[in-house]
Amino acid sequence: xxxxxxxxxxxxxxxxxxxxxxxxxxxxxxxxxxxxxxxxxxxxxxxxxxxxxxxxxxxxxxxxxxxxxxxxxxxxxxxxxxxxxxxxxxxxxxxxxxxxxxxxxxxxxxxxxxxxxxxxxxxxxxxxxxxxxxxxxxxxxxxxxxxxxxxxxxxxxxxxxxxxxxxxxxxxxxxxxxxxxxxxxxxxxxxxxxxxxxxxxxxxxxxxxxxxxxxxxxxxxxxxxxxxxxxxxxxxxxxxxxxxxxxxxxxxxxxxxxxxxxxxxxxxxxxxxxxxxxxxxxxxxxxxxxxxxxxxxxxxxxxxxxxxxxxxxxxxxxxxxxxxxxxxxxxxxxxxxxxxxxxxxxxxxxxxxxxxxxxxxxxxxxxxxxxxxxxxxxxxxxxxxxxxxxxxxxxxxxxxxxxxxxxxxxxxxxxxxxxxxxxxxxxxxxxxxxxxxxxxxxxxxxxxxxxxxxxxxxxxxxxxxxxxxxxxxxxxxxxxxxxxxxxxxxxxxxxxxxxxxxxxxxxxxxxxxxxxxxxxxxxxxxxxxxxxxxxxxxxxxxxxxxxxxxxxxxxxxxxxxxxxxxxxxxxxxxxxxxxxxxxxxxxxxxxxxxxxxxxxxxxxxxxxxxxxxxxxxxxxxxxxxxxxxxxxxxxxxxxxxxxxxxxxxxxxxxxxxxxxxxxxxxxxxxxxxxxxxxxxxxxxxxxxxxxxxxxxxxxxxxxxxxxxxxxxxxxxxxxxxxxxxxxxxxxxxxxxxxxxxxxxxxxxxxxxxxxxxxxxxxxxxx
Amino acid sequence: xxxxxxxxxxxxxxxxxxxxxxxxxxxxxxxxxxxxxxxxxxxxxxxxxxxxxxxxxxxxxxxxxxxxxxxxxxxxxxxxxxxxxxxxxxxxxxxxxxxxxxxxxxxxxxxxxxxxxxxxxxxxxxxxxxxxxxxxxxxxxxxxxxxxxxxxxxxxxxxxxxxxxxxxx
Numbered sequence: 001x002x003x004x005x006x007x008x009x010x011x012x013x014x015x016x017x018x019x020x021x022x023x024x025x026x027x028x029x030x031x032x033x034x035x036x037x038x039x040x041x042x043x044x045x046x047x048x049x050x051x052x053x054x055x056x057x058x059x060x061x062x063x064x065x066x067x068x069x070x071x072x073x074x075x076x077x078x079x080x081x082x083x084x085x086x087x088x089x090x091x092x093x094x095x096x097x098x099x100x101x102x103x104x105x106x107x108x109x110x111x112x113x114x115x116x117x118x119x120x121x122x123x124x125x126x127x128x129x130x131x132x133x134x135x136x137x138x139x140x141x142x143x144x145x146x147x148x149x150x151x152x153x154x155x156x157x158x159x160x161x162x163x164x165x166x167x168x169x170x171x172x173x174x175x176x177x178x179x180x181x182x183x184x185x186x187x188x189x190x191x192x193x194x195x196x197x198x199x200x201x202x203x204x205x206x207x208x209x210x211x212x213x214x215x216x217x218x219x220x221x222x223x224x225x226x227x228x229x230x231x232x233x234x235x236x237x238x239x240x241x242x243x244x245x246x247x248x249x250x251x252x253x254x255x256x257x258x259x260x261x262x263x264x265x266x267x268x269x270x271x272x273x274x275x276x277x278x279x280x281x282x283x284x285x286x287x288x289x290x291x292x293x294x295x296x297x298x299x300x301x302x303x304x305x306x307x308x309x310x311x312x313x314x315x316x317x318x319x320x321x322x323x324x325x326x327x328x329x330x331x332x333x334x335x336x337x338x339x340x341x342x343x344x345x346x347x348x349x350x351x352x353x354x355x356x357x358x359x360x361x362x363x364x365x366x367x368x369x370x371x372x373x374x375x376x377x378x379x380x381x382x383x384x385x386x387x388x389x390x391x392x393x394x395x396x397x398x399x400x401x402x403x404x405x406x407x408x409x410x411x412x413x414x415x416x417x418x419x420x421x422x423x424x425x426x427x428x429x430x431x432x433x434x435x436x437x438x439x440x441x442x443x444x445x446x447x448x449x450x451x452x453x454x455x456x457x458x459x460x461x462x463x464x465x466x467x468x469x470x471x472x473x474x475x476x477x478x479x480x481x482x483x484x485x486x487x488x489x490x491x492x493x494x495x496x497x498x499x500x501x502x503x504x505x506x507x508x509x510x511x512x513x514x515x516x517x518x519x520x521x522x523x524x525x526x527x528x529x530x531x532x533x534x535x536x537x538x539x540x541x542x543x544x545x546x547x548x549x550x551x552x553x554x555x556x557x558x559x560x561x562x563x564x565x566x567x568x569x570x571x572x573x574x575x576x577x578x579x580x581x582x583x584x585x586x587x588x589x590x591x592x593x594x595x596x597x598x599x600x601x602x603x604x605x606x607x608x609x610x611x612x613x614x615x616x617x618x619x620x621x622x623x624x625x626x627x628x629x630x631x632x633x634x635x636x637x638x639x640x641x642x643x644x645x646x647x648x649x650x651x652x653x654x655x656x657x658x659x660x661x662x663x664x665x666x667x668x669x670x671x672x673x674x675x676x677x678x679x680x681x682x683x684x685x686x687x688x689x690x691x692x693x694x695x696x697x698x699x700x701x702x703x704x705x706x707x708x709x710x711x712x713x714x715x716x717x718x719x720x721x722x723x724x725x726x727x728x729x730x731x732x733x734x735x736x737x738x739x740x741x742x743x744x745x746x747x748x749x750x751x752x753x754x755x756x757x758x759x760x761x762x763x764x765x766x
Numbered sequence: 767x768x769x770x771x772x773x774x775x776x777x778x779x780x781x782x783x784x785x786x787x788x789x790x791x792x793x794x795x796x797x798x799x800x801x802x803x804x805x806x807x808x809x810x811x812x813x814x815x816x817x818x819x820x821x822x823x824x825x826x827x828x829x830x831x832x833x834x835x836x837x838x839x840x841x842x843x844x845x846x847x848x849x850x851x852x853x854x855x856x857x858x859x860x861x862x863x864x865x866x867x868x869x870x871x872x873x874x875x876x877x878x879x880x881x882x883x884x885x886x887x888x889x890x891x892x893x894x895x896x897x898x899x900x901x902x903x904x905x906x907x908x909x910x911x912x913x914x915x916x917x918x919x920x921x922x923x924x925x926x927x928x929x930x931x932x933x934x935x
Contacts, residue, residue, distance in 0.1 A: 006795035013802035014824065020809045021821050033816075
């Protein structure tokens with residue numbers, strides 16, 4: 001029956017269940033029990049154990065020590081206590097307590113939380129040695145980073161301890177924290193030496209160090225040991241290494257350059273890398289006599305050259321271009337400086353134009369060339385009266401100036417003074433206006449240019465008056481003369497300054513010359529006046545005498561013909577007398593009368609120009625000339641003579657005869673040489689008249705027929721006929737046309753010798 | 767939820783398969799069999815883990831269960847009587863475990879000494895309806911209850927240790 005079996009089974013299961021429940025529980029100590037027991041034991045201080053952090057394990061302290069040591073070994077001799085605590089699952093305090101125990105022995109030490117065994121240090125030492133051998137150089141700092149150990153420990157307990165034992169190397173004497181191998185030192189030395197030997201120009205130390213991959217310090221240390229071919233400018237990192245070959249070649253270059261050229265340019269030196277060219281030059285060229293200029297240094301040789309050139313120039317009376325003698329690098333100001341010094345001693349015999357030195361002689365020669373022109377000009381200026389005019393004006397100016405300043409009121413004066421001060425910047429507030437002005441006048445004579453400048457600020461009327469300093473010679477005049485000379489020398493670019501210079505002095509000398517000439521002229525005229533006086537007196541006397549003689553002559557003529565003769569006589573000889581008077585009066589009054597014979601117009605002009613006292617009498621005389629009255633003429637002449645302080649000499653009869661004779665001879669000789677038919681007839685007639693009447697006759701050509709008809713009664717018939725015929729031919733010749741003229745001329749030529757013979761005949765006959 | 771050790775314990779108890787109450791005649795037998803097997807296993811497990819904490823037996827029909835349970839605190843064993851009936855609606859309804867000895871001594875208890883189970887118990891039970899049996903109810907309900915309540919009660923002095931003559935050791 002299934003249900004019963006089921007229930008049986010249940011009964012059995014219940015029994016099983018009871019059995020299971022009643023079966024004794026396993027008699028083992030559960031974990032809980034163990035913990036309880038151990039706790040109890042610890043409480044009772046029966047055992048000394050250490051809990052693990054999770055509390056599941058217990059350790060004895062001996063076990064802990066052992067485990068720590070094992071861990072230390074496993075980790076290669078170095079372990080952090082914190083790591084240890086984690087690793088061993090033991091409280092850090094317990095670890096620390098144990099560690100203190102361990103450290104008591106000498107094998108292990110505790111360094112900043114690390115347990116470090118001796119063999120670890122040895123191992124490190126070996127490592128370091130390897131590294132050192134590899135790198136050649138090692139620093140404690142580097143190692144500190146690598147091993148995370150205190151520098152001191154590394155320094156004292158490893159490096160210094162094992163130095164020479166495990167670590168083969170050397171400690172840097174200057175820095176105990178650096179170690180290197182002997183090989184490294186030698187290698188580095190070689191490297192530095194190589195670098196330094198290879199260098200040809202100054203190089204910053206940092207560059208070398210970077211290039212060679214070195215430490216500053218090592219470089220500095222080793223540098224002293226190497227005997228490098230050069231010097232360091234300093235001990236700092238910013239120092240410069242200057243190879244001796246560089247400084248040597250620098251010096252060589254400088255010395256050579258100086259030797260060759262005798263100058264040194266600062267720029268060139270700076271380009272060579274010399275920072276203080278002046279000082280450097282002083283140092284290098286100790287025994288040289290140097291002149292320091294703004295941009296360069298020049299040696300004594302150049303100066304000597306200049307000196308000799310200058311002497312040459314002075315001696316040879318020529319010029320020299322300083323620029324060509326000086327190095328081309330000199331600036332203008334330098335050239336001026338050099339020249340200043342150079343010309344200090346010779347300034348009297350030289351003149352400087354721009355950069356060319358001229359000997360005074362050279363300039364003087366040029367000036368001499370112009371002298372002729374100057375003289376001419378001076379003469380011309382005096383003759384034209386310009387100089388006198390200028391001189392007078394100057395005098396007048398001075399005078400007016402004086403007077404002006406005296407009456408200028410205070411206000412104006414002050415104003416003027418102020419203006420002048422502001423303009424000229426001259427000090428001396430005390431100077432009076434007048435003084436300043438005279439100064440200004442003096443200046444005019446010095447240079448026209450300067451006068452213009454200073455004048456521009458003066459009051460306008462002043463400048464107007466003083467403006468014209470007489471410029472006899474212009475710059476252009478000088479230029480044209482000296483141009484050729486200068487062009488030949490290739491100095492045309494200096495033409496203008498030289499010309500101006502010469503013009504100035506030349507103008508001065510020309511002025512002086514002009515003054516001289518003018519003075520002389522004045523002297524001459526006053527001397528001449530006396531001469532002219534007697535000369536004019538004589539001349540007028542002669543003329544009057546002649547007139548009287550001629551008067552006598554034409555008195556022989558028929559009276560109806562006489563007025564004609566009087567008219568002609570007054571017109572010709574009377575005119576001459578008037579002219580003489582005019583000349584004399586002109587001279588007296590300083591009017592220039594240049595020509596010897598005056599035309600009527602000139603005469604009138606002079607008369608008009610004359611002062612009143614002369615003018616009146618001469619006008620009266622002039623009037624008588626056209627009056628045909630000899631008496632009136634004589635009276636007028638007398639008035640004129642007395643006006644001019646002259647006397648009429650008494651007529652000497654003997655002298656008159658002689659005069660007539662002379663006149664006759666003169667006529668005859670004139671006739672001998674004469675070829676002109678009309679003139680021959682005229683002379684012949686006059687000569688015959690004189691021979692026959694023993695009187696002179698003054699007749700014009702028109703009056704010739706009258707004289708011929710007068711002679712009719714005196715001479716032979718045939719002679720008269722001949723004269724008549726000849727006269728007809730002449731009249732025909734003068735009026736005839738061109739074709740007939742030749743014919744008549746031939747006839748006249750045939751008759752001419754006969755006419756001349758006739759005069760001779762008549763003379764003999766008489 | 768239940769703690770880790772409880773869960774472990776639970777998982778080691780075999781699960782039941784038959785869904786049957788005391789009224790279900792044959793099926794109840796099968797169920798009862800399974801109940802016993804589970805209990806045996808559970809007890810064995812407890813013994814193996816040195817964690818034996820109750821004695822239990824039933825009447826013939828397996829509907830009424832009684833026994834003892836104990837709790838060790840401070841090395842002292844406190845023992846309590848345990849009883850419960852299998853409800854008609856079992857296994858849908860969990861059995862109401864009762865500790866009559868503690869009736870009125872604690873708030874976590876219904877009249878008649880029936881223990882108040884945690885909030886988690888009922889849903890957990892409901893979810894595992896045919897699978898959980900008496901063993902599970904013990905492990906899941908009474909065990910934790912004891913672990914929480916007894917030390918508290920001892921502390922309060924509600925229960926005191928009674929020297930037992932034989933069974934304690």
